[in-house]
Amino acid sequence: MKYSPTVAFRYARALFLCSGKKNGDEIVDALRTATELIGKPEVSEILLDPTLPRKKASEMLLKFLGEVPEIFSRFITVLGEKRRLEYLPYIFTSYVNLLAEARGEIDVEVETALELTGEEYKRLRKYILAKTGREPSFKVKVVPELIAGLILKYEDKVVDMSVLGRLKRIKQGASS
Numbered sequence: 001m002k003y004s005p006t007v008a009f010r011y012a013r014a015l016f017l018c019s020g021k022k023n024g025d026e027i028v029d030a031l032r033t034a035t036e037l038i039g040k041p042e043v044s045e046i047l048l049d050p051t052l053p054r055k056k057a058s059e060m061l062l063k064f065l066g067e068v069p070e071i072f073s074r075f076i077t078v079l080g081e082k083r084r085l086e087y088l089p090y091i092f093t094s095y096v097n098l099l100a101e102a103r104g105e106i107d108v109e110v111e112t113a114l115e116l117t118g119e120e121y122k123r124l125r126k127y128i129l130a131k132t133g134r135e136p137s138f139k140v141k142v143v144p145e146l147i148a149g150l151i152l153k154y155e156d157k158v159v160d161m162s163v164l165g166r167l168k169r170i171k172q173g174a175s176s
Contacts, residue, residue: 005090005094007084007087008087008090008091008093008094009094011075011079011084011087011091011094012090012091012092012093012094012095012098013094013098014075015027015071015072015075015091015095016095016098016099016102018071018075019069019071019072021099021102021103023069023071024099024102024103026068026069026072027069027071027072027095027099028092028095028096028099030065030068030069030072031072031088031091031092031095031096032092033065034061034065034076034088034092035088035089035092037061037064037065038061038085038086038088038089039089043064044086046060047060047061047085048085048086050083054080054081054082054083055077055080055081056080057080057083057085058076058077058079058080058081058085059080061076061080061085062076062077079091100137101134103135104133104134104135105134105135105136105137106128106132106134106135106136106137106154106155107136107137107139107154108124108128108136108137108138108139108152108153108154109139109141109152109153109154110124110138110139110140110141110150110151110152110153111141111142111143111146111150111151111153111162112140112141112142112143112146112149112150112151113142113143113144113145113146113147113148113149113150113162113163114142114148115140115142116140116150121138124136124138124152127152128152128154132154132155136154145164146162146163146164146165147162147163147164147167148162148163149161149162149163149164149165149166150162151165
C-alpha cells in the first residue's frame, strides 16, 4: 500500500466537514470499527483484492459494520469506489485529531514515576491550558525508572521534569 498522508487527511477533513462536531463520536466509533476490520488479514485480503468490483468492496464492508450513520455509509461507498479503503487507519487518526482540535482538546502523554494525585492532575491541566489554550486529555504511564517527577509529551513538545532526565543532563554537561 502506498500511503499518502495528504490524501488521508483530505478524506478525513471531507468527512469531518460533512458530519460536523455533533456526530463526531458516532463517526469515530464507526471509523474505529472499520479500521479494526480492515486490519484483520482475512478481511483485508477480500476487501482490498483489486479484482473485486469497487462497489462490492464498500458494500461488503458496510454489511460487516452493520448500522452506521448515513454520512459514514456514503463515505465508505466513496472510499470503495476510489479504491481507498486501505487508507482507513490513517483517515481514522486524522479524523480523531481534527475532532479533538475542533473541540479544543489536546492529547497529552504523561510518564510519571508515581501515580498522579487529583491535585497533580489539576496542576497539569492548568499548565497545559496555559501553554496551549486547549483542554488536555491525559494518557498516563507509570515509569518507576524516572525516580521522581514526570515527562509531558504534547503537540511536538517534550517537557522532561524527571530526576532521571536531570541526571542525564548533568552527566552530559560534565562530559562536555
